[in-house]
Amino acid sequence: MRIAVIDSGVFPGHPHILADRLLPGAMILPDGTIEAAEGAAIDQLGHGTAVTAAIQELAPDAQILPIRVFREALRASALALTSAIIWAAEQGADLVNCSLGTTNADHAARFADAVARAHKARIVAPLTGPDDAPCWPGQCAGVIAVGLDWDLPRGTSQLRDGVRYASGYPRPIPGVEQRRNLHGISFATAQISGMVAAGRITA
Numbered sequence: 001m002r003i004a005v006i007d008s009g010v011f012p013g014h015p016h017i018l019a020d021r022l023l024p025g026a027m028i029l030p031d032g033t034i035e036a037a038e039g040a041a042i043d044q045l046g047h048g049t050a051v052t053a054a055i056q057e058l059a060p061d062a063q064i065l066p067i068r069v070f071r072e073a074l075r076a077s078a079l080a081l082t083s084a085i086i087w088a089a090e091q092g093a094d095l096v097n098c099s100l101g102t103t104n105a106d107h108a109a110r111f112a113d114a115v116a117r118a119h120k121a122r123i124v125a126p127l128t129g130p131d132d133a134p135c136w137p138g139q140c141a142g143v144i145a146v147g148l149d150w151d152l153p154r155g156t157s158q159l160r161d162g163v164r165y166a167s168g169y170p171r172p173i174p175g176v177e178q179r180r181n182l183h184g185i186s187f188a189t190a191q192i193s194g195m196v197a198a199g200r201i202t203a
Contacts, residue, residue, distance in 0.1 A: 002091075003094070004067055004091065004093035005067065006084045007097075009027070009067075017052060026067055028069050031080075044071070058194025089120055095196060099187070115143060122196070127139065147166075149165040157192060157195055165188070167188060
């Protein structure tokens, strides 16, 4: 199983990361340019590393293809995101984890096209964003849409009305209270990706 993680990249030296399962990744610039030089997918923000760790905790045998779209902050252009989805599929990804998206409906058609072009890869993404606003690519047909349920134990999921729900907590850090660590829909999405990759739930 090859999982592309579209995020801020990954830091191979983190103790929660199985570095031997990482593939050479790439960085996608706002204009869609792909930079695949050595070190292009190194995480400078920590978010992508935490998302990757959550996936690897559940699917340690999966190969991870890190795709960096977040650089100085947790934001990226719609062109970068859609280019990342297409590139991930071209690299043979079986699953694409998008712990991100846009609530700007003006980009809906662009995301629908990217999802269609990446048809051989299953995409996992949040169904909604802040304030329950529709979020793309999670709203696209064929995407494994994810919802957030704080009451579910980590590593479990529920399917309700076609949406896969999971906890928003990442892999714990010893001595750090869960709510003080990174948390949210990003990690519900990562857990669903990990469970699909491990065969614990069907896509």
